[in-house]
Amino acid sequence: MTAPVRPSIGRSLRVARLAATDLHGALADLAELGDVVDVGWGPQRFVYAFGAEANETILSSHADHFSWHDFLQTLIPVDGETALVVSDGDDHARRRRVVQPAFHRRRIDGYVATMSEEVTRTVGEWTEGETVELHTAMRACIRRIVMRTLFGDDFAAQATQFGDHLEPALVYINRPPWRRVDRRWFPPYRTAMAARDAADRLVYAEIARRRGAPADQERNDVLSWLLEAQEGEAALSDVEVRDQVVSLVAAGYDTTAAAAAWMAHALLSRPEVLADLRAEIERVLPDGAPVDAVALQQMHWLDGVVSESLRLWPPGAVSGRRVERDVEVCGRTVPAGRMIMYSPWITQRDPRWWPDPLEFEPGRWVEGHPAHRRIAPSSWVVFGGGARRCLGFAMAITELKVIAIHLARDVDLRVVGAVPAPTGLATTVPAGGVHAMVGRR
Numbered sequence: 001m002t003a004p005v006r007p008s009i010g011r012s013l014r015v016a017r018l019a020a021t022d023l024h025g026a027l028a029d030l031a032e033l034g035d036v037v038d039v040g041w042g043p044q045r046f047v048y049a050f051g052a053e054a055n056e057t058i059l060s061s062h063a064d065h066f067s068w069h070d071f072l073q074t075l076i077p078v079d080g081e082t083a084l085v086v087s088d089g090d091d092h093a094r095r096r097r098v099v100q101p102a103f104h105r106r107r108i109d110g111y112v113a114t115m116s117e118e119v120t121r122t123v124g125e126w127t128e129g130e131t132v133e134l135h136t137a138m139r140a141c142i143r144r145i146v147m148r149t150l151f152g153d154d155f156a157a158q159a160t161q162f163g164d165h166l167e168p169a170l171v172y173i174n175r176p177p178w179r180r181v182d183r184r185w186f187p188p189y190r191t192a193m194a195a196r197d198a199a200d201r202l203v204y205a206e207i208a209r210r211r212g213a214p215a216d217q218e219r220n221d222v223l224s225w226l227l228e229a230q231e232g233e234a235a236l237s238d239v240e241v242r243d244q245v246v247s248l249v250a251a252g253y254d255t256t257a258a259a260a261a262w263m264a265h266a267l268l269s270r271p272e273v274l275a276d277l278r279a280e281i282e283r284v285l286p287d288g289a290p291v292d293a294v295a296l297q298q299m300h301w302l303d304g305v306v307s308e309s310l311r312l313w314p315p316g317a318v319s320g321r322r323v324e325r326d327v328e329v330c331g332r333t334v335p336a337g338r339m340i341m342y343s344p345w346i347t348q349r350d351p352r353w354w355p356d357p358l359e360f361e362p363g364r365w366v367e368g369h370p371a372h373r374r375i376a377p378s379s380w381v382v383f384g385g386g387a388r389r390c391l392g393f394a395m396a397i398t399e400l401k402v403i404a405i406h407l408a409r410d411v412d413l414r415v416v417g418a419v420p421a422p423t424g425l426a427t428t429v430p431a432g433g434v435h436a437m438v439g440r441r
Contacts, residue, residue, distance in 0.1 A: 004038035004047050004332045012039050020176070024317055024345055024422045031346045036332040046320075047340045049329050051347055055378040057329050058321060058342050059385035066321035068092070068388060071339065077182060077189075078169045078196055078250060080243030084391065085251065092388075098229045098236065099244055100391060102222040108395050109293035111149045115402040116291040118145045123410045126438045131416060133433040135261035138403065139253060142260065145399060146252040150245060152221040155206050162202050162249075168195035170250055174426045196246075203242050222248065248392065255315035256396045258429045260403050262313035265434045266360045267305060267404060268415040273362060276301050277408045288409070296401050304362030304369075306400045310382045312360060317345035317428045319384065344381050345428070353379035412439035 007015070007030075016039075019026035030037050031050045038047050049058065058066060069088040076086055084095045101107075122141040126132055140163075147159035172180070172192035184190050210227055226241045236244075267274055280301045285291065296302070320341040323334050334340055349357045353376045355364075363371035383390035390396075407413060413436040420430035 002332050004036040004334060005034040006038045007033055015039060020178075022423075023425060024428070027318060027343050027346050031343075031350075035330040036334070038338075045338065047323075047329075047334050047338050049334075049340055049342050051330065051350060052353055052376050052379040053330050055342055055347060055381050055385065057327070058340065059378065059381065059388070062327050063386045063388070065323060065325055065327040066340070067324050068321060070322045071320040074177070074180070075173055075247070075250075077193065078166075078173050079247035080239070082240045083243040083247035085247050095240075095244070096387075096391065099226070101229075102225045103391050103395060105394060108398055111145075111395070112291060112293045112296065112398065112402060114148050115145050115399055116406070118148070119403050119406040120410065123406050126411065128438055128440050131435055131437050132413075133435055134264045135257060135430055135433045138260040138264070139257035141403075142253040142257045142399060143249075146249055148221075149395075150222045150248060150252075151206060152223070155223075158202055162199055163253075165195050165199040165202070166246070166250065168192050169199070170254055174424065176425050199246065200242065203245055204238060207238050207241055251390075252392060252395070254427050256399055258315045258424075258427050259310060259313065259396070260400055261430050261434045262428075263306065263309035263400060263404060264407055264413075264436070265415055265419060265430065266309050266312070267407065268413050268436060269419070270360060273305065273360070274408060276362075277305060277404065281405055281409050285405070285409075291402055291405055293398075296398065299401070299405075300366050301362060302401050302404060304365035305404055306397055307365045307380070308360055308362045309400075311348045311354070311380055312358070313422070313428060314344040314348060314382045315427050316382075317422070317424075318343045342381070345422075347379055347381065350379075410441065412441045413437065414439065 011033075015026050015029050018029060027048070030039065030048050035051045035054055036047060036049050038045070040046050049055075067088050069086060072086045075083070079086055082091075082095070084092065084099055087095050118141050122137055140160075143163045144156065144159050147162065148156040169192040172188055175188070180186075180189070182189055184193070206223070207227070210223065223241070223245060226236055226244055229236055267277065280299050284295050284298050289295070318341050320339055323336050323338045323340055325336045327334050329340070348354065351357050355373065361371050363369035364373050365375075366372055378385060383393035383396075416435040416437060420432055420434060422428045423431040
């Protein structure tokens, strides 16, 4: 039996210190030691597994050797005990069957008009000559999109209020473990829970209103689907509906807004990439034609822009599982009980799978382009994989495509400053934001 690489005490302490301020740098430091590295002590002992082979083992081929709940239990104070994202085993399979139809491709295609309307509204509020911070702007925009598609237009008027309530709770669960004490006597936790409770009151009031509405009143949003959904003979309880909705809101705008900010910086910093995108937009959507799902399917350079941005700047730099029984990962045996971490950030910048890995090259995703290469299995794991692949991946990608179209077509933005440093534990965001000066096209 070959054990994972175990760094010296000095190097382990150095990585621990680095992780407190620079998670992404700490991951790169560990990856220099090998594909499977064992660090830490006692309850803070983790195995880090890097590379496509490790991803394949954890996410697909040996997924039954791992559990999910323990790794994501830090989300429970906000997302709730029954949320799909924190569920495991049979509970996860059951809840996924119930929630999955809400993210059917046809439903998402039906949301494109709403997405386009909200991005147009955001861009239209900018004035020529001003400097906007795109991460903040996209966060507000995507929150409105998520609220409208989850709750419908009736509840969308409360999107700002709901988001303001929920934001302190989201900030809290993004804290590193050493800055969290999940007890009411801890002031930041108490503030976060008060914020969650305020958001919950809005959600439960809307659930009650919907349950009391006439049965023949048609609605096309996720909340209605969840209220109508049944598993066997039993409908979802109000608590289960609440947990799915809040977790979908939290995941839906926090991570997608980060991805949108990185994409905007990458696109606006490369005039040749932007010019190619504008040419494709004009060919598929001439004279400012409305954005629709059919057009999105025809835009292959746009696909490359979004996929390449997610490759270089995945919102989740690291994720994990608990090992339930001994498993071999890249020729190293990881014992049961250990927490194992995998990193999209490291794998998706690894030259073994990505030629010129730090170059932003959308052409590598476009068949027929000189830079096109076959994508190795499990080398791009932005949304996880296997049975636990993120349920909202198609919606997130669609939102990013719509955002890219409007940023390229409606305004002439000039990015200010170099590529921001990545920061954040649960979500990788651009430190200091992405600033751009507004011009009109």
